[in-house]
Amino acid sequence: MTQPHLNLIAGAWCPGETATMNRNPSDLSDEIGLYAAGNAEDVARAAEAAAQAQAAWFDAGPQPRADLLDRIATLIEARATEIGTMLAREEGKILPEAVAETRRAAQIFRFFAGEALRIPGQALASVRAGVDVEITREPLGVVGLITPWNFPIAIPAWKIAPALAYGNAVVMKPADLTPGTAHLLAQIIHEAGCPAGVFNLVMGPGSTVGAAMLDHPLIGGISFTGSVPTGRMIARRAAEQMKKVQLEMGGKNPMVVLDDADLATAVSVCLNGAFFSTGQRCTASSRLIVQAGIHDAFVEELARQAAALRVGPALDAASQIGPVASLSQLEGNLSYVRLASDEGCEVLGGERLNGPTEGFFQRPALFVGARNTMRVAREEIFGPCAAVIKVADFDEALAVANDSDFGLSAGICTSSLRHARAFKRHAQAGMVMVNLPTAGVDYHVPFGGRKGSSLGPREQGSHAAEFYTTVKTAYSFAG
Ligand code: NAD
Numbered sequence: 001m002t003q004p005h006l007n008l009i010a011g012a013w014c015p016g017e018t019a020t021m022n023r024n025p026s027d028l029s030d031e032i033g034l035y036a037a038g039n040a041e042d043v044a045r046a047a048e049a050a051a052q053a054q055a056a057w058f059d060a061g062p063q064p065r066a067d068l069l070d071r072i073a074t075l076i077e078a079r080a081t082e083i084g085t086m087l088a089r090e091e092g093k094i095l096p097e098a099v100a101e102t103r104r105a106a107q108i109f110r111f112f113a114g115e116a117l118r119i120p121g122q123a124l125a126s127v128r129a130g131v132d133v134e135i136t137r138e139p140l141g142v143v144g145l146i147t148p149w150n151f152p153i154a155i156p157a158w159k160i161a162p163a164l165a166y167g168n169a170v171v172m173k174p175a176d177l178t179p180g181t182a183h184l185l186a187q188i189i190h191e192a193g194c195p196a197g198v199f200n201l202v203m204g205p206g207s208t209v210g211a212a213m214l215d216h217p218l219i220g221g222i223s224f225t226g227s228v229p230t231g232r233m234i235a236r237r238a239a240e241q242m243k244k245v246q247l248e249m250g251g252k253n254p255m256v257v258l259d260d261a262d263l264a265t266a267v268s269v270c271l272n273g274a275f276f277s278t279g280q281r282c283t284a285s286s287r288l289i290v291q292a293g294i295h296d297a298f299v300e301e302l303a304r305q306a307a308a309l310r311v312g313p314a315l316d317a318a319s320q321i322g323p324v325a326s327l328s329q330l331e332g333n334l335s336y337v338r339l340a341s342d343e344g345c346e347v348l349g350g351e352r353l354n355g356p357t358e359g360f361f362q363r364p365a366l367f368v369g370a371r372n373t374m375r376v377a378r379e380e381i382f383g384p385c386a387a388v389i390k391v392a393d394f395d396e397a398l399a400v401a402n403d404s405d406f407g408l409s410a411g412i413c414t415s416s417l418r419h420a421r422a423f424k425r426h427a428q429a430g431m432v433m434v435n436l437p438t439a440g441v442d443y444h445v446p447f448g449g450r451k452g453s454s455l456g457p458r459e460q461g462s463h464a465a466e467f468y469t470t471v472k473t474a475y476s477f478a479g
Contacts (some may be wrong), residue, residue: 002034003034004033004036005035005183006438007036007038007042007202008190008199008250009042009045009046010045010200010203011196012279014036016036016037016039016204017038018036018037018276019034020175021034022090022178022179022180023090025323025324025359026312026316026355027313027358027359032086032089032090032180035179036184036203037205038202038204038205038207038217040208043171043209044216046099047060047200047216048218049196049197051142051169053197054139054141054142057164057195057198058139058167062167064111065164065167066117067113068166069110069113069161070109070113071111071465072192072194073109075188075191075192076105076157079240079244081336083153083181083184084100084102085097086180086184087152087153087178088322089180090178090180091152092325092359092360093280094314096321098274100443101154102399104220105153105154110163110196110417111161112162115162115165115464116164118212119137119166121468122134131476134473134476135474136474137465138472140172140467140469141222142219143220144164144170144172144221144224145171145173147173147174148226149325149326150183150282151281153181156172156182157441158459160172160199162465162467163197165468168470169199170198172199172202172284173204173209176205178201183201183366185404212449217241222238224247224248224310226248227250231248236357241445246458250285250382250406250408251408252378252379253283253286253406253408253438254285254400254410254438255274255287255289255438256289256290256397256410256414256423257290257298258394258416259294260290260415261413262415266413267298268297269435271306272439273285274363275306275321276320276439278288278324278325278362278383278384279383279386280383283408283431284386284439285411286380286386287377287386287400288366288386288387289400291391299388302366303366305368315358321384323361324360324361324383324384327360330362332383333381334352336383337350337365337385339375340365340376340387342363343370343376345368345370346369349402364385364386365384367440372404380406398423398426401423401428404451406449407449408426408449408453409430409432409439411434411436412434413435414424420434428450428451430446430447430448430453430458443460444460445459446458446459447460
């Protein structure tokens, strides 16, 4: 019997109450490993250790924090192929994407190593003679980080790095499907010399470990990325306890294609945005809003290229699209494929595929002839499925793009500067792309959305300070 991989609490590797086996969605016979599943007591020990370690961590000043983050970045980079292979194996993203995500995590740690040295403050003249006013940023204290399975190293990185850079201590709970990548990251943080208790990893189910984090009084803020229903519940629980929250949730991201777009660019942008990473990106283009003049040529070429995408095991160099991450996700996708047909769309692709091994493979799907009122155009599917909605002109395209409960990312393919400018100005989304896929962002600028997609301050870049710090105004009178 293999030994489980353990939780990291107070600088020591600790068993959980139980352990769960992690499986490979490309090959169900591949058992990756056993991972500890903690409980509320583990969360309490982690929160207490974090609270105890946090003051010294902050008081030591920014240099040790910058140095630690820099060492973590170097260690991630050195092990990028090993970590990327684990990521591809447990999440199903193809290996080049998984290694690129791992390298992105290293870049994020290095960016925040610099940010630790640039924590902003302000000194203002007081309205009272002889009085000085200083505005400083201080850490929240202990932050709880709850992350999803679809970017199992980049999302933990963009939460852990700013949390530590600004002097917080961390209790992190990774997604149940992807503990392997999180465990490798925790090993690296530990090996890099993170003081005991400053970073704690508690793996296990959301309903026990996550719920205990929401309730623990020593955890002052929760940064969550995941689905809307979980986010909504977290917002309610956090409000009852006056905890600060940052929620990054779903999307139903529109990509507008105007008649004046370059067809090859539009097809490549939509193929990437809708289907790469198996469509399992919160920023995926799941509504393709296409003007009537280019519609038929666009659909024909996109359908041809989508059907030609090689779907297969994540670690197979020939694969362009890996499997869906889990059986429940696959079943959900297939039920949306049936729904699209029931709602009157012409469905191209979308069927379950056999691979060389037993896995959750699905052909990319286009729902042609969709209307924006249909459920397949309103609900997040989170798989390789995109609804194609035909519109008459730019004004209708913009109105359809904005008619959504979500507002994460929005894109337009056009050669018109006027339309590009109007779209950037009026799209109700946190991020806007012109002639680029809705997914795929830089790591040094803010990330986040509007409406049902996000709540609280933005993540990433220097804007991350908004969540991970609290502002203090100090007055002094020299006498
Ligand atoms: P999920 O909501 O099921 O789970 C997210 C995390 O919350 C997991 O760690 C889970 O264990 C935990 N959780 C579940 N129940 C909980 C509870 N009762 N209390 C506390 N924690 C709990 O989401 P998922 O399926 O892992 O991820 C997919 C979703 O994530 C999609 O909706 C996607 O759009 C979203 N996502 C958003 C972004 C973004 O930045 N906007 C990025 C990636 C993914």
